[in-house]
Amino acid sequence: MQFDLIVIGSGPGGYKAAINAAHLGAKVALIERDLPGGTCLNQGCIPKKTLLHMASLIASVNELEGRGLVGHVSGDFKAAMVQKDAVVKGIRDSFPIWLKRLGVRIFRGEARFVDRQRVRISLTEPLADTTVATLELQAPRIIIATGSTPRELPACPTDGRVVVNSRDFLFKLDYLPRSVLCVGGGAIGVEFGFLLHQFGAKVRIVEQGDRLLYRSSMPDRACSALERKLSRLGIEVCNNLNVISTKVEENGIEVEFSNCERARYDYVLVAVGRQPQTQGLGLEEIGVDVNAEGFIVTSEYLETSVAGIYAVGDVKHSPMSSPMTANAALYDGKVAATNAIRGNELHANYFKVPFVIHSALEMASVGLSEDQAEDAGFAEEVARSSLGGSGKARACHDFEGFTEVVHDAETGQLLGGCIVGPEAGEQIHMLSAALQSKLGLWFFKDMSYSHPSWCEELETTIDSCTSAFSKSDKIIFRPGILAGTE
Ligand SMILES: Cc1cc2nc3c(=O)[nH]c(=O)nc-3n(C[C@H](O)[C@H](O)[C@H](O)COP(=O)(O)OP(=O)(O)OC[C@H]3O[C@@H](n4cnc5c(N)ncnc54)[C@H](O)[C@@H]3O)c2cc1C
């Protein structure tokens, strides 16, 4: 069968690429060997957010106990897991209908390259009116969007039952363990640790680095604020600590740590990063280069070492190193599909892609951090304000957090920022939109905000710095690090 574009993998990177290419008029095939929607829908963002939403509600309601609300709320973990399954199934069921409506042809099965323009599918769902087990598709352009799987830690081999990764947790856990060790204080450790604690588990997070979210671009200040909040809630956070060994016994898991301490837990969640999913694709045979860790190497156009073959999302490594998040994959999907159909015209630029963590505090960052701005040669300046003075925060009795905005001191050009506090993941779009439009501080000064609101905190933050930048004709956007996708 002949197509204009074949996409392998139906996670955020794959489905966004397929949709975008279809919008551009291409005849698109999308191949998926497992559950439609990929990691994000089935074992990542959506099930996790369903549980985290409840965990945050528990925290918010209990904060107001005795301040106008009566009674203490607690969670029913088993019921929450059932609700999570229902949410995921609802989205998954509508997924193929939605794609078909856009004209994308979906194939269920495992894909493998035959050559640089042909892919063979070992079908797991037969095609209508046939009994064929394999099928060959051909296209001049192919996008690899096969995602990633959890990285194993030799000191903590998972058994899928009591020593688990996030996939096992979300698919199989049907009771609330009393005590949980989260190995890795990254995105999964801080989000799952918080939600388990809110439902009533005793949680310890161990991180080998010297701060939480050690491998992320989240500023130190935000990570310290999160650590303080988690500790105050009663979650034990141990940085600079490693697991040396684990032994599964009848009455729990005996864990030995790098400081010689030993402790016993009911459940161990291993979340120490992810590895690319490329086995069985036949990349070597067709000459697609991967790096030492197995990630597919791409150019700034997201094209691999083979012309016409692109890679997006978690499976790839690009020169502008990107976070392994669904929104980065969605962004990739748009860039790669456009380049595949129209010719290479878009550069991937991850400074526009926000990174958001939903834990005891919501935290979001976008653009350049203070250090990155300095490294990029800007005369950077940071404006900050804490939530303590916000009317909305006082009214909601939720005033832990801050907003910081990084800008060029000479021009007022916005370079990036970080927001910690309620709805940070929504508020960050204000900064993203301004970065995307190459706007500066004057933009936030000129606009009008609803009151009381979280977003008006942005104006408070920049108030002290804006007088010098109130005329937009003073602003000259500097080409360079932020000038990617044009
Ligand atoms: C627990 C957890 C929580 C997360 N929460 C968030 C969050 O809140 N926000 C956020 O932005 N990101 C989050 N992420 C990250 C996000 O899920 C991933 O970055 C995103 O799913 C990557 O998308 P992708 O399209 O690259 O790959 P995936 O979503 O992994 O999809 C790849 C697909 O390719 C298929 N595939 C693989 N090989 C083949 C083959 N040979 N043939 C056919 N199909 C194949 C797989 O079955 C899979 O469905 C989370 C991740 C985890 C694990």
Ligand SMILES: NC(=O)c1ccc[n+]([C@@H]2O[C@H](COP(=O)([O-])OP(=O)(O)OC[C@H]3O[C@@H](n4cnc5c(N)ncnc54)[C@H](O)[C@@H]3O)[C@@H](O)[C@H]2O)c1
């Ligand atoms: N909100 C979000 O966007 C979100 C949420 C969850 C997951 N994700 C994505 O999923 C991916 C996987 O998440 P993750 O938390 O597994 O990875 P991660 O890379 O975010 O964090 C892994 C952490 O484990 C630590 N670590 C590594 N080896 C260790 C050891 N032996 N002992 C103790 N700590 C160790 C690392 O220093 C790191 O801080 C990430 O790339 C993340 O971007 C994103």
